[in-house]
Amino acid sequence: MSEYFSNIKTSATTIATGMAITLKHFFNAVKRKGDAGIDDADYFRQVDGLCTLQYPREAVPTPPHGRYRLYCHIDDCIGCRQCERACPVECITIDTIKATNDDLAACGKTSGGQQKRMWVPVFDIDIAKCMTCGICVSVCPTECLYHTPVADFSEFDVKNMLYHFGNLSKIEAEAKRKKLAEQQVQAAKEKAAAGDAPAAKPAPKPKPAAPPQE
16 A cells, blocks of 8 residues: 555655656746857757747757868869769769860969969869768868868758859850860870971081191
């Protein structure tokens, strides 16, 4: 009999404790934690207050060194393709076109002053495949590839997870390829013409002077 009443007491105590916690949060909900922005370093230290975020106006802060959505600053890309080769899930696709000599000025320089010698018409990152390992970022020589603090980038269509960063349109890329091909053909013709030209005959050696007669 004593065990029966003991179980009733334990049940009542458990219910009362749970209700007390619920009521505590219920009354604390009239307080506001404030807008939960990324720059709010003290957000998680505020233990009391309304917990529900007013998405998308409010967002849970992300760590300052977190690895989230990749971004390529294409103006600093030299088309070395090291990130493409290093990616373990092959989520980066790059296509390059060598810049002709008269196009180097238009191709430009990186923010570090390095002359770019490659057009990059295709620099695609399939974020749906990316596992944010950071290997591509570590091998980039110009630091044009980096992780951003953007953590929420869901899409209804997975095709929208393919991000394009190329610096040429399809028409421009075709024109650059054609120009490069013409330059290569011209260079090949000049090289062949130089190889077919007869070699210059060596100048005849001067005859030794005759010894003086006595």
